[in-house]
């Protein structure tokens with residue numbers, strides 16, 4: 456029996472980086488979670504414990520902080536590309552890098568109608584994300600959004616599904632539809648892209664479509680949301696969506712002699728339906744390693 460080392464990568468996960476950029480008295484905050492992962496010829500450390508080729512994960516973490524000092528962080532996609540290219544160009548044995556960044560939102564606190572210079576409130580759970588892959592001199596960027604919680608209180612139906620002896624779900628022509636959107640979109644190119652504008656347009660396409668598309672299933676809504684992103688931004692080749700169906704069940708108030716006309720719901724947290732899918736152009740092109748080791752959706 457022969458045993459060999461298979462694919463591997465290593466890095467520092469979830470480096471918490473906050474920068475304060477001072478424009479006179481006005482401060483700008485950047486709050487990121489950065490994960491680095493390196494690949495290459497790392498057989499020796501696994502097979503013999505020889506660490507001569509191992510760029511320590513501690514060094515990777517320090518590099519994230521030092522880069523944030525040496526130049527403005529800027530767009531998360533550019534910051535991730537800089538970090539990935541640094542690791543692969545500085546160390547011969549490192550041939551690939553995957554940099555994941557989540558950007559946490561903060562809003563300026565409004566004091567009597569005036570935005571405060573240096574006080575902020577966190578804008579919920581929503582994160583802007585990017586996953587940059589560098590391998591053999593090539594680069595891929597998959598950006599997105601996660602934790603984007605949306606709900607519509609009507610304009611959603613679900614009926615016409617098969618019934619068997621295990622089916623209890625009532626057909627409905629008026630239900631609450633709610634989800635926490637995880638969306639990832641793959642860019643065709645990594646140069647000349649206005650990352651912020653693409654993010655803003657993609658996000659707007661997602662939420663506007665969720666709001667306006669009359670839904671016969673969350674699957675139909677998923678497809679429409681992905682399609683809207685592709686229609687809005689030609690730079691994007693492919694969109695992957697993961698949509699938990701955050702069920703809101705009508706509470707049976709009849710034991711109390713009360714009717715319930717779609718007014719009182721139980722917001723269940725689990726189990727939940729999980730609707731996932733890809734929407735892509737017919738000329739989406741070869742994704743290369745863009746999705747490699749990322750969740751399928």
Ligand SMILES: O=c1[nH]c(=O)c2[nH]c(=O)[nH]c2[nH]1
Nearest residue numbers: 613624671672673674700728
């Ligand atoms: O939009 C939905 N899609 C489903 O596949 C499904 N299954 C279910 O029980 N409720 C729903 N809703």
